[in-house]
Amino acid sequence: MESERDIMGPNPMSYLFAAYAAVWIILAAYLFSIHARKKKLRREIERLKRRLDPGT
Amino acid sequence: MNPEARRRLDTVLGALLAAAMLLALYMALLQAPRERTMGDLQRIFYFHVPAGITGLIAFAVNFFASLAYLIKKDRKWDGLALAAAEIGVVFLAIVLVTGPIWAKPVWLVWWTWSPRLTSALVLWLLYVAYLLVRNYVADPDRKAVAAAVFGVVAFVDAPIVWFSIRWWRDIHPSPMLESGALAPEMRPALWVCIGAFMLLFVYLMRRRVSLETARRDVEELHSRADLGQ
Numbered sequence: 001m002e003s004e005r006d007i008m009g010p011n012p013m014s015y016l017f018a019a020y021a022a023v024w025i026i027l028a029a030y031l032f033s034i035h036a037r038k039k040k041l042r043r044e045i046e047r048l049k050r051r052l053d054p055g056t
Numbered sequence: 057m058n059p060e061a062r063r064r065l066d067t068v069l070g071a072l073l074a075a076a077m078l079l080a081l082y083m084a085l086l087q088a089p090r091e092r093t094m095g096d097l098q099r100i101f102y103f104h105v106p107a108g109i110t111g112l113i114a115f116a117v118n119f120f121a122s123l124a125y126l127i128k129k130d131r132k133w134d135g136l137a138l139a140a141a142e143i144g145v146v147f148l149a150i151v152l153v154t155g156p157i158w159a160k161p162v163w164l165v166w167w168t169w170s171p172r173l174t175s176a177l178v179l180w181l182l183y184v185a186y187l188l189v190r191n192y193v194a195d196p197d198r199k200a201v202a203a204a205v206f207g208v209v210a211f212v213d214a215p216i217v218w219f220s221i222r223w224w225r226d227i228h229p230s231p232m233l234e235s236g237a238l239a240p241e242m243r244p245a246l247w248v249c250i251g252a253f254m255l256l257f258v259y260l261m262r263r264r265v266s267l268e269t270a271r272r273d274v275e276e277l278h279s280r281a282d283l284g285q
Contacts, residue, residue, distance in 0.1 A: 012097045012161055019100040019157040020085075023107070023150050027256075030146045034263050041270040048277035 066262065073252075073259045080245075080252035088245035100158040102245050105232075106253035107150040108176075114144030114257060115183065115214050122207035125200060134200035135268030136261075137207055138190070141183050143260045147253075148180045163227065171220040172228040179217050182210040196275065 057065070084102035091098035121137035124130075155173070156166040167173065186206050193199035221228050232238035238246065 012095055015157050015161050016096050016099055019154040020103065022153045022157065023103050026146060026150050026153065030143075030260070031263075034260075034267055038263075038267050038270060041267065041274055044274050045270065045277060048274065048281055051281055052277065 062266075069255075069259050069262065073255050076248075076252040076255050080249045083245035083248045089239070089241050091242075094162060097158060097161060100154050101232075102249045103253075104151060104154040104158065105246065106250040107147045107154070109250060110253040110257045111144045111147030111151060112214055112218060113254075114140045114147060115179070115211055117261075118144060118183075118186075118207050119211035119214075122204035122211075125204045126208070129197075131196070131200060131272060134204065135265055135272070137204060138187075139261055139264035139268060141186050141207065142264060143257060145180060145183045145187065146260075147257075148176065148183070152177060152180055168227055170227045171224045172217065172226050175213060175217045175220050179210075179213045182213055186210055 080102070084099050088099065088102065090096060117140035118137045121133045121140060125133035125137060155176075159168075160166050186203060189206055190199055190203050193202050220226060221230055230237060232246075
């Protein structure tokens with residue numbers, strides 16, 4: 001009878017690790033991109049508010 | 057909702073999401089029993105399937121929000137549609153990356169042009185195109201109309217992805233919950249992971265929609281600044 005190691009190749013755990021790492025990397029990159037875009041917009045809002053109302 | 061209450065809700069949602077994700081990891085990697093043929097490799101399934109389901113839900117939200125925009129012409133629906141499309145692309149990217157990582161040791165190939173895999177890749181490309189199309193139309197209202205029409209048409213592929221493994225013979229595993237192929241001891245882990253991904257979807261939607269709201273504020277301030285000159 002073939003063992004799991006024979007079927008899956010030398011190290012099936014490395015595939016499991018790679019899959020879960022990919023999930024977290026994709027999610028972290030997306031959250032970072034939202035955060036960076038929001039930060040840029042906030043700066044833009046502050047700049048425009050100052051331009052519209054220089055007294056504040 | 058006032059900004060303070062919104063911030064508090066975001067904190068609670070963030071804490072719930074962190075707890076749900078930790079529980080999902082525990083269930084998927086430790087609690088669920090080891091599968092007989094594939095061993096630990098099968099555990100990829102606990103994040104792959106929920107990401108696919110949530111991605112399809114995101115595209116459904118995009119579809120209904122696009123329809124709502126075409127009917128009501130309210131920009132908030134366009135913002136919701138855009139947020140859902142972007143998050144759907146992220147979830148489907150997870151599916152398209154984790155699937156081949158699972159397939160390589162099991163099918164001995166990273167990719168094969170089976171109906172499920174091909175329709176899923178086409179769906180992902182359609183929504184990437186949806187996001188790109190928005191960059192090529194400058195006028196915000198025309199952009200929203202073009203995107204809404206594109207979103208409604210692109211969604212045609214979503215049911216094809218869902219039903220492909222039911223309609224055609226496919227190398228991709230059959231729907232596990234419906235066919236009863238998933239052992240009862242493995243089901244709690246799958247449901248917890250689906251729940252965690254749903255929560256993640258809600259969390260990301262809130263963050264992404266608030267980004268669109270800020271973008272509309274910038275547009276409004278720009279037009280006020282231009283009028284004032």
